[in-house]
Amino acid sequence: MKKKPLKARIVxxxxxxxxKHGYHGVTVDQIVEECGTSKGGFYHNFKSKDELLYNIHDVFISYVLDRAKEAYDNYSTPTSRLCAIILSFTKVFxxxxxxxxVFYQESTYLKGDFQEKINAKRDEYRKIILRVIREGQENGDFRxxxxxxxxxxxxxxxxNWTYKWFKKDGELSIEKIGEIFNDLLVHALVTEKGMENQDIHTYLLKSQLISE
Incomplete structure (x- = not known):
């Protein structure tokens, strides 16, 4: 089996x-010893332990943000966009x-420019969802x-709370959990008029969120 790149192994x-020990309970020396590398190898990939923490946060926030943008571009109705966003959001867990x-345990230790960059992406993600909901309300699809x-x-x-209870070997797959979230949202948010939209109806049938 091909050995993973050093950066991935450090992460x-x-x-x-x-x-296990918390952000301040672990030193760079301990990380490199456990990883089987050198401090030179560490600092070749990360300028500091703070940058390592930022990288850990940025990976999944960038993923959900990119998927949300794709969902907005690839679908044409507020309902289909929202459902696609929720599915991709759920899969990140x-x-x-x-x-x-680690993000929820240690995010308070992210400071300065790193914190600003992460908060900016989180805010951008929130605004995409807000935009979709407002568009659905404006065209009559959402209450x-x-x-x-x-x-x-x-x-x-x-x-977000999925991280507390989701287990890979649990009874439900992450895809099924995403479908349940969408089922809840569709039946709480979409109007009768919205349900009658042919594009939305086709999408909901395909996603098994409604029956024939």
């Missing part, structure tokens, strides 16, 4: 150590669960009486 090692766990801002934060909060 994997630090994820385990940060999760299977792909990057260790990164996310207008609910707050778009609160709905956005409710969606993010609901899906």
């Amino acid at each position: 994997e090692t630090s994820l385990v150590m940060f999760e 299977d792909l990057y669960k260790p990164h996310i766990t 207008p009486e609910v707050s778009a801002e609160i709905t956005t934060m409710a969606i993010i909060g609901m899906v």
